[in-house]
Structure formats: C-alpha cells, structure tokens
Amino acid sequence: MADLELLFSELVRWEIGLWNAVDARLRADFDLPLSRYEPMRVIGRRGSCRVNDIATELSITVGGTSKLIDRIEGSDHCRRRPNPDDGRSSTIELTSSGRRLLAKAKLSLEDELSSRLGTVLSARELQQFSKILTKAAAAGQTAVKDGTAS
Template identity: 50%
Template sequence: MTDLTSLFTDLVRVETRLYNALDARLKAEHDLPLGQFEFLRFIARRGVARVYDLAHEAAITIGATSKAVDRLEAAGRCRRTANPDDRRSSLVMLTPEGERILAEATPTVEAELQTWIGSVLPADVLENLAVNLSMLRRRAETDHRTDRMEP
C-alpha cells in the first residue's frame, strides 16, 4: 500500500525544486520570473484575460494577481484596458514585448523540463503521470475548492 503522506512530501519537494530551478534559469537568461512566464502563457492562450481569470488559474488571491499584473505592465509585457462588460474589472492582453519574451523563454522552459522530467521518465510513464496529475488537478479545482474568489 502506498504511503500517501510520503507521496505528498515527494510531490511537494519535487515541485519546489523544479519551480526554483525553472525560476532561476528564466531570471538568469531572460530576466523573467517563472510566475510572470506562467501568466504570459495563460494570457497568450486566451488572447485576453481578466485579473480574476489569472488569479483562478494560479490559485492565488486577486490582490496578489493584480500586483503581479502591475509588474508585468511596468515591464511593458502586458497592458490593461477597461472591461466594457464589467466596470469592476479590467482586461489584460500581451504587448508585442510580452509576446517576444514569451517566445524567447518558452524553449528555455522546455529544455529545463526535458532535463528534469523528460530525460528521467520513460515516455509511457510520463504519459501516465500527465494523465494522473491532470485528473488530480481537476479534482482539486472542482471538488475541493479552497479559493472563495467571486468573479
């Protein structure tokens, strides 16, 4: 029987070390923290996003997300505009600079992930891990909601 507490500890330690390694490499090579990279990817996939959408995706508070968007905007990587459908929110989109830095940083992230994960796990194990983590994430985001943010 699997010791779930040990599994949890391993999962958290791997995530922490991987996050720190990716963050350090992105900062060193692109002057881009990993958190900003993740926001840029999310905005790029959506085309436009509300601060609430970013907060929900990252599972952090709207206040922390708004400050992160302020930093992205100050760096010229995104811009905010008024939301015509909701005066209480704004819309965030990438600038050409945000698109450029995301395009440059993506291969760096992929190379680091290949080193940490892709080169360690066989393809079938990696595929199984991806399926199972996706299932756990969906469960965490729907059945066991810890955020209580309102749109």
C-alpha cells in the same frame, strides 16, 4: 497501501525543486521570474483576459494576481484596457515585447523541463504521469466544490 504522507512529502519537495530550477533558468536567460511567466502564459493563450481569470486559472488570489500584473505591466510586457463588457474592470493583453519574451522564455522552459523530466521518464511514463496529475487535480477541485476537502 502506499505511505501517503511520504508520497505527499516527496511530491512537494519535487515540485519545489522543479519550480526553483525553472525559475532560475528563466531569470538567468531573460530576467523573468517564473511567477511572472505563468500569468503571461495565461494571457498569451487567452489573448485578452481579466485579473480574476488569471487568478482562477493559476489558483492564486486576485490581490496577488493584480500585483503580479502591475509588475508585468511595469516591465511593458502587458497592458490593461477598459473592459468593454464591464466598466468596473479591465482586460489585460500582452504587448508585442511581452509576446516576444513569452515565445523565447517558452523555449527555455521547455528545454529545462526536457532535461529534468524528458531525460528521466520515457514518453509513455510522462503521459501516464500527466494523466495521474490531471486526475488528482480534478479530484481535489471536486472535493473543494463539494465541501469535502478539509
């Protein structure tokens, strides 16, 4: 049986290293931290959404998400509008400058990931790795919903 503690340690350190490398690239190229790119990506894909939608998708707190949106909005890359379906909340959408930045940043992110993953793993291995991560993430979500996660 695999040493799960060692696997956990390696996975966490790999993820931290990958996050730091992509973050450094986006900061250097666009002065855009990865922590802001991620919510912008969610908004860009959805077109319009609520803070709660972003928080849920990124598995972060609503309060933390709201602060990130404040920063992105302060950089004029997104805007809040009153939610037509719920007067207590607002919807968020990217501005034209936010859409342009996201498109450029996506190319840098893909280039960085290609150099860190695409040069190390074959296309088949990347596909298998993606399936494994998706399966593990789904199992983790099921455990949380079922109350079996510690």
